[in-house]
Amino acid sequence: MTNPPPRTAIAVRGLRKSYGDKVVLDGLDLDVAEGTIFSLLGPNGAGKTTMVQILSTLIGCDAGEIRVAGHDPVRDPDAVRAAIGVTGQYSAVDRLLTGEENLVLMADLHHLGRREGRRRAADLLERFDLVEAGGKMAGTYSGGMRRRLDLAMTLVGDPSLIFLDEPTTGLDPRSRRTMWRIIRDLVAGGVTIFLTTQYLEEADELADRIAFLDHGTLIAQGTADELKRLIPGGHIRLRFADADRLAAALDALGGAALDGDELTLRIPSDGGVRSLRELLARLDERAVEVDELSVHTPDLDDVFLALTGRPEEAVKGSLR
Structure with a gap:
């Protein structure tokens, strides 16, 4: 008996976005399977943040068909927002509130009710190893603790799909690996992760599939091993x-x-x-x-440099 094909958390066809004469996204096609980690890589200015903003309903697109968690972000943005969570490169934590108060505030924004909000906050503080710090102002937290709290705040609404934009920037190696463990645990629980990162080791370590974006175009997609085999030197x-x-x-x-x-x-x-x-x-x-x-085989650094640093020599294609 064959396993059924995985359901799609994100489906994109012909996505385009421009600002004046500058084309930021140029006809992208993309699929992200449910319960997986998908990583979008590319140099600064490639269009990664713009793509996350479109998929998370923060901005509109010029053309294309999009489904996020089964919903059209243009026709039904509220349904998309109810299904997703977004954790940006810069923490959304209020440093003047305690960790618990930050979580309860998010619960209030999700209209969970006072009792349920406090229960959800307590569960997340325990899950993210922040129980002892829960009563302290977030401004006293280390960078790794703030990132964990930020991600915990995203989970208050119980999203099925989370956009992680540079989630470990500035963290020390131990804190980074703690975040990796948390991300893997989320996926094991059925959550889909859309990850953008500048740490190629992070994508190699975590992602089920990876896409390279350059000058608004997806120049290669596949597993880490498939992408490494595109580059000579193996x-x-x-x-x-x-x-x-x-x-x-x-x-x-x-x-x-x-x-x-x-x-x-x-x-x-x-x-x-x-x-x-x-x-x-x-x-x-x-x-x-x-x-x-x-x-x-070449590592992802080699792939990155070959595909984005020497585009005329790169293998431009898609591994489906």
């Missing part, structure tokens, strides 16, 4: 127990870079399963045993 490294096996492998494979001192061969490869299977089959035909095998 290879398979084989190490052998002795020089005889090394020589036999070199004869079987050809076109490999030899390091006799290390008893290794380096074979250009896209890192895919098919190419790896073919390589091992050729060695098996010669009964050559491999002592150690490792696959090396």
Whole structure:
């Protein structure tokens, strides 16, 4: 029995947005599956924030068909707003209120009622490890604590889809990893995350799918591994127990870079399963045993630079 296809949290077709003569978004097509983390990457000025603003009903578009949580942001913006949460790059926390008061204020804005609002605030303070800090003014919080409180405030309305715009900017490595854990826990609970970030490691670590946006155009989409295979430089490294096996492998494979001192061969490869299977089959035909095998692919930094830094050399396309 096959699993049903995932439902779509965001569907975009032909999205366009301009400011005067400047085209910010130029006919974008995009799908984000429910219960996944989708990351939008691109250089400053690529149009990432504009796209989030359109999808979250903050601004309108010039053309295109959009569905967010099953609703049209133009025809039914209230339904979209009821289904989403937005956490921006800059915290919306009121520093003059305590953590608990910030959460209760959000509950009031969602018309939850006083008792339910306090219950929801207490639950979120515990969930985000802020119980001890809940009675202190948010202005005394560390950057990581404010970010956790900011995200907790977004969850007061129980959104099914959350837009996270640069959620870990300025955080130390430990606080960043705490946020990563929280984000994974949210998705495990069924929430969909639309993430923009300048930390490519963050997208690599978290995202189920990634899209690169440059000059208002989506130039590539796919999983992190698919995107890495777009860029030359990937290879398979084989190490052998002795020089005889090394020589036999070199004869079987050809076109490999030899390091006799290390008893290794380096074979250009896209890192895919098919190419790896073919390589091992050729060695098996010669009964050559491999002592150690490792696959090396470019990282997302390499992909980012190739796709946005040298657009004339980039692979422009979409992995569906």
